Amino acid sequence: MHKQISICFFGQLTDITQCNTLAIDNPGTVSLLQNLLVRQYPNLSHSKYTIAINNKMVIEDQPIPENAIIALMPPFSGG
Amino acid sequence: MEKKSSKNIFVEGPIPASFIADSIAKHATKTSIGGHSIFLGQVRADQIGENAVAAIDYTSNVSMALEKMHEIREEIFSKYALTCMHVYHSIGLVKTGEICLFVFTSSKHRKSAIAACTDCVEKIKTELPIWGKEIFENLGHQWKENN
Numbered sequence: 511m512h513k514q515i516s517i518c519f520f521g522q523l524t525d526i527t528q529c530n531t532l533a534i535d536n537p538g539t540v541s542l543l544q545n546l547l548v549r550q551y552p553n554l555s556h557s558k559y560t561i562a563i564n565n566k567m568v569i570e571d572q573p574i575p576e577n578a579i580i581a582l583m584p585p586f587s588g589g
Numbered sequence: 590m591e592k593k594s595s596k597n598i599f600v601e602g603p604i605p606a607s608f609i610a611d612s613i614a615k616h617a618t619k620t621s622i623g624g625h626s627i628f629l630g631q632v633r634a635d636q637i638g639e640n641a642v643a644a645i646d647y648t649s650n651v652s653m654a655l656e657k658m659h660e661i662r663e664e665i666f667s668k669y670a671l672t673c674m675h676v677y678h679s680i681g682l683v684k685t686g687e688i689c690l691f692v693f694t695s696s697k698h699r700k701s702a703i704a705a706c707t708d709c710v711e712k713i714k715t716e717l718p719i720w721g722k723e724i725f726e727n728l729g730h731q732w733k734e735n736n
Contacts, residue, residue, distance in 0.1 A: 520650055521720035522732040565653045581650050587733040588678060588719030589630045589690045589710065
């Protein structure tokens with residue numbers, strides 16, 4: 511059984527990824543996920559963004575639960 | 590994780606002036622109100638080098654934005670003596686000169702309405718996961734940055 515997670519990219523990050531969502535096997539932790547994403551999209555390493563897991567902001571490295579929805583969000587620019 | 594029902598704030602495209610007028614009219618029955626404060630955000634035709642902004646295309650992490658807006662609403666109501674507050678933000682394409690944000694606070698007296706409105710606008714701009722893609726007249730783009 512695949513333990514997949516969904517990654518959602520927002521704002522200017524979609525210029526780098528050329529997609530809004532990605533389904534991948536759960537790499538286990540936030541830092542492992544970041545390593546994996548930077549390998550796939552090297553320009554992400556130059557981007558400023560925050561991460562939310564299931565709508566909650568991630569402050570430090572933590573495990574990623576099964577079926578998590580992970581959001582990568584650059585600085586907000588509403589209004 | 591507690592899930593409260595969060596009111597939708599998103600309006601597809603620009604916020605029409607008639608919508609704002611209707612919203613004001615609806616408060617005629619709330620006769621304890623003595624002062625309203627309204628903030629309207631309008632898309633500006635910024636000139637960036639050779640390019641002029643023609644529109645802003647707004648996207649959002651909608652479910653997270655609505656949860657956050659619910660928190661902001663609770664915070665504003667606990668801080669100011671408000672009768673009511675209404676917030677609308679555009680999603681999708683809004684052309685220059687059109688309205689993209691409508692914040693409307695009402696209170697018994699003007700000071701709390703004005704302060705709450707200002708506070709709410711600042712929180713919307715810094716805390717809601719919304720992004721503006723500035724579309725140029727030549728169809729190029731850059732991503733908006735909030736100051």
